[in-house]
Amino acid sequence: MDNQAFEMHGENIPSSSPGKEGPKKEEGRKGSWTLLRIFLVCLLACVLSTAIGVLALSLLYLDTSASLRENRDQNEAATPPETAGKExxxxxxxxxxxxxxxxxxxxxxxxxxxxxxxxxxxxxxxxxxxxxxxxxxxxxxxxxxxxxxxxxxxxxxxxxxxxxxxxxxxxxxxSPTAGTKVGxxxxxxxxxxxxxxxxxxxxxxxxVDFIRTFQKQREDQAVNLPANLKELVQNATYVQSPEELVWQxxxxxxxxxxxxxxxxxxxxxxxxxxxxxxxxxxxxxxxxxxxxxxxxxxxxxxxxxxxxxxxxxxxxxxxxxxxxxxxxxxxxxxxxxxxxxxxxxxxxxxxxxxxxxxxxxxxxxxxxxxxxxxxxxxxETLRMRDYFHGTADHILAQLFFKKQEEFQKFPK
Structure with missing residues (x-):
């Protein structure tokens, strides 16, 4: 054997045909089977990859379609019936x-x-x-x-x-009267x-513990003052805040x-x-x-x-x-x-x-x-009067096809 590695590998494979040609035939058959297995594995991987890709695209399409339908339905629902198609x-x-x-x-x-x-x-x-x-x-x-x-x-x-x-x-x-409480x-x-x-x-x-003891009112925005207000409020009079605070x-x-x-x-x-x-x-x-x-x-x-x-x-x-x-x-x-x-x-x-x-x-x-x-x-405001006063007479005359003298008559 010229190739020792080949001979050593071939000894582990049983041969059905005696003689020198037996190991070579077995080795050739084994190599073909190995290539076939590699091809089948690659083919299976390609099939699986394709299937996964198609499945992902399908799910994405379904999700997008559902989102579009949901947005369309929301837009339709968000438009009051009386406004639909109305100019x-x-x-x-x-x-x-x-x-x-x-x-x-x-x-x-x-x-x-x-x-x-x-x-x-x-x-x-x-x-x-x-x-x-x-x-x-x-x-x-x-x-x-x-x-x-x-x-x-x-x-x-x-x-x-x-x-x-x-x-x-x-x-x-x-209206309030001098010396009396405003009502x-x-x-x-x-x-x-x-x-x-x-x-x-x-x-x-x-x-926070104190805030959690608050009782929710019937409405969040405002309530009427209770009849027993004086009993609930210890001091119903308030000292006027300093002017620098009030006038802010x-x-x-x-x-x-x-x-x-x-x-x-x-x-x-x-x-x-x-x-x-x-x-x-x-x-x-x-x-x-x-x-x-x-x-x-x-x-x-x-x-x-x-x-x-x-x-x-x-x-x-x-x-x-x-x-x-x-x-x-x-x-x-x-x-x-x-x-x-x-x-x-x-x-x-x-x-x-x-x-x-x-x-x-x-x-x-x-x-x-x-x-x-x-x-x-x-x-910052620009009024028509300021525009005319701030624009040269000859420019106004060209813009409005008038004689320059007419714009000179504008009161300053």
């Missing part, structure tokens, strides 16, 4: 008829909202849905609500994890909220300075870079607004009967407004959208940042609105 006028991107919205009642009063909702089934109409989508699409982070507190009702202590809140006391049935039969508040990341923590004596959260908007313009009057609760002329309490409030993130600028706008708030837009803020009294007409121009519509008491309007808009009073009485702007910095 909505573009104006409802900017207009909400708040009195038609759902009334959320609690023992101490009721709330109505103009806001975005994650679940579209919570909207009462296609128009309300369009308004909510617009708020979310333009990243306004703004919510508006009217809060009615009944006689002796209580807005229970609470906090918001994702918003600052600004409120405006709209009316009260009885209002009904209070109606208007509240604007702007998104933030505020978190409050309770740390009473006893910690309170502002006398109605008593503030009036800023007239040709069509009406503005009053502001806002931050001002230059605090010259501000009272001490106004300065405290102004600095408080600018100190916190996602605060708002509030204002009341009174447009005289048949007066006009000239076209303008804001560089750094979305605007939301509520009609307190009167009636008017609004014009809005946004990229690809132009809308003109009437507004009345209780309506909420929304102007995304950079939207050109105007408001006109069309009633015999003044049009009064409460406005909120989504900035705690000084509001």
């Amino acid at each position: 909505v006028e573009p104006k409802f991107q900017f207009l909400n008829h708040l009195p038609k919205s759902k009334v959320f009642k609690y023992p101490g009063g009721e709330i109505q909202w103009a806001r975005f909702r994650n679940d579209a089934r919570e909207y009462q109409s296609a128009e309300e849905l369009e308004f909510g989508k617009s708020l979310n699409h333009h990243h306004s982070k703004m919510t508006f609500g009217t809060l009615l507190i009944k006689s002796k009702g209580l807005r229970a202590p609470h906090w918001h994890f994702n918003a600052n809140e600004h409120g405006y006391l709209l009316k009260r049935q009885s 209002c039969s009904v209070k109606e508040n208007l509240s604007f909220c702007h998104g933030s990341s505020t978190v409050c923590v309770l740390q009473p004596a006893g910690g 959260y309170f502002y006398d908007l109605q008593g503030s300075e009036e800023f007239p313009f040709p069509g009406g009057i503005f009053q502001w609760a806002r931050y001002r870079r230059n605090g010259t002329g501000l009272s001490q309490t106004e300065r405290i409030f102004s600095e408080s607004l600018n100190k916190h993130e996602n605060t708002l600028t509030l204002a009341t706008l009174r447009i005289f009967s048949n007066g006009l708030g000239q076209p303008h837009f804001h560089f750094n803020a979305n605007e939301m407004g509520y009609v307190i009294s009167g009636c008017g007409q609004v014009g809005v121009t946004l990229s690809g959208v132009t809308a003109n519509f009437n507004i009345g008491i209780g309506d909420v309007i929304f102007f995304p940042v950079g939207t050109q808009h105007y408001i006109k009073s069309v009633c015999d009485e003044d049009l009064l609105l409460l406005l909120a702007y989504s900035t705690g910095n000084q509001l």
Whole structure:
């Protein structure tokens, strides 16, 4: 044997044929059988791999199909039946008829909202849905609500994890008298909220164990004051907090300075870079607004009967407004959208940042609105008057196909 290794290996395999050729034949037969086994193993591995791949793809397809069907079903369910296939006028991107919205009642009063909702089934109409989508699409982070507190009702202590809140006391049935305790039969508040990341923590004596002893009220938002309040409260009188604390959260908007313009009057609760002329309490409030993130600028706008708030837009803020009294007409121009519509008491309007808009009073009485702007910095606005004054006469003449002399006649 020339190959010793082959001979040694062949001795372990019984041979059925004597002679020198027997081991070689057996070895050749064994090599063929080994190759066949390798081929069969590879074939089996390929078959198994293919089967596993097909099974995985099938499961993925079934899961994807189920998810698509579930999403489709959710979308169909999330659309109120009355809104299905209904075309909505573009104006409802900017207009909400708040009195038609759902009334959320609690023992101490009721709330109505103009806001975005994650679940579209919570909207009462296609128009309300369009308004909510617009708020979310333009990243306004703004919510508006009217809060009615009944006689002796209580807005229970609470906090918001994702918003600052600004409120405006709209009316009260009885007025306070000097030297007497204020007692209002009904209070109606208007509240604007702007998104933030505020978190409050309770740390009473006893910690969490003490909090766990609290009894859940019938409603989370508010409760009426109990008849035996004096028995429950050890000391019903409270010492007035220092002014530097009070005026961080309170502002006398109605008593503030009036800023007239040709069509009406503005009053502001806002931050001002230059605090010259501000009272001490106004300065405290102004600095408080600018100190916190996602605060708002509030204002009341009174447009005289048949007066006009000239076209303008804001560089750094979305605007939301509520009609307190009167009636008017609004014009809005946004990229690809132009809308003109009437507004009345209780309506909420929304102007995304950079939207050109105007408001006109069309009633015999003044049009009064409460406005909120989504900035705690000084509001930046460009009005049509400022645009014309800031643009050269010859440029205006070319833009509007007029003689240059006509633009020189504009009052400065």
